[in-house]
Amino acid sequence: MVKIENSKRTILNLAESLLQDKGFNGFSYAHISSELGVKNAAIHYHFPTKEELGCAVIKRYRDRFQLWINNARVKDLPPEEKLDWFFGIYTNMRADKGKVCLVGSMEAEFNSIPKDLQLEVEGLHKELLTWLEGTLSEGRDTGVFKFNGEPANKAALILSSVQGALQMARALGTKKFRDVVDQHKLDLLA
């Protein structure tokens, strides 16, 4: 009998990676089990349904994001560096085999994923937006960022853009992603 080390965590890591690579409809329990050298029933033992597995991936990411933004290493950063940290998350995804963000991946297939998963994605997306809005607001107050209109709308613009840019980079290359990030900085700091 093959034993998976840190089974739940290992499965979640693989599922997260597959979600970002192929999307919810593009991966199967067989992908995970064969990669780990076990039978698909072993995965079902830990996550009975694909819906539960998907939800667990997003839930874990939400928790992780909350830990990050509440950690002093991010919290105490000036707004400019906070934004750089944020862009860095997406830059790392792009560098990691051309992955896209979970939110974008799942929203592209939104109408063919389970209801509970949709709700998790909605929750995550709101949390990302809220943090970014706060950071933009803070940055404009301190005079680092310059933009017109509501911080919430600028946050939606920037977030939707990096989400789209990761996808764009798959067809047009990494440079396009960097160009978008640089343009955002140019727009904000000019």
Add this chain to the structure above:
Amino acid sequence: MVKIENSKRTILNLAESLLQDKGFNGFSYAHISSELGVKNAAIHYHFPTKEELGCAVIKRYRDRFQLWINNARVKDLPPEEKLDWFFGIYTNMRADKGKVCLVGSMEAEFNSIPKDLQLEVEGLHKELLTWLEGTLSEGRDTGVFKFNGEPANKAALILSSVQGALQMARALGTKKFRDVVDQHKLDLLA
């Protein structure tokens, strides 16, 4: 025997709609055939493989876009109205049962779609970018648009953003999409 009216066109219409709704991995020949009241082999008669069907959808869209932008009704518009026309395409998608753009849908699943389809998507994406870049460039030259940096980069930012915003709107509602479009105008026209 049931006859499909304008069979090729009707199938392409349905396939395009399904691609924008559920993604390439989210729809099947059964979805199309049952909707049309025929057998799945009838669809295979017109489009032997799913790859060919997908490619045909994108090809048709590319042709359509070229026709649009070369038509006087768009070509002769001032840059500001050209941009409004462009945003209008995406606004209509959102209004049409929350569809997302073909490019975003396929790029989110890019690593699990056939090679030829990837190339079609790449072609379409480049054409969209090129047109938008030209429009932004023209608008800045005539003093209507204001932005720093290269028009190509600003075009990539805007396109990736509307692509992402259509996906975002699925989880967070249509208002979010409108907010993003309005913010773009605010950024460009301010």
Add this chain to the structure above:
DNA sequence: TTGACTACTTACTAACTAGTAAGTAAAATA
């Protein structure tokens, strides 16, 4: 040492997938 518990395997199901080969009805063409 026994018994319970955890983490798996074996073996299966029912549904769905893209795709094919052979047959047929109706329409177009000669």
Add this chain to the structure above:
DNA sequence: TATTTTACTTACTAGTTAGTAAGTAGTCAA
């Protein structure tokens, strides 16, 4: 009218999918 072509149906295949029930090996606690 006869023949060919077009657009389908019938009937099927082999592979994949999520999911399940029953069995088993190793671990741990009483």
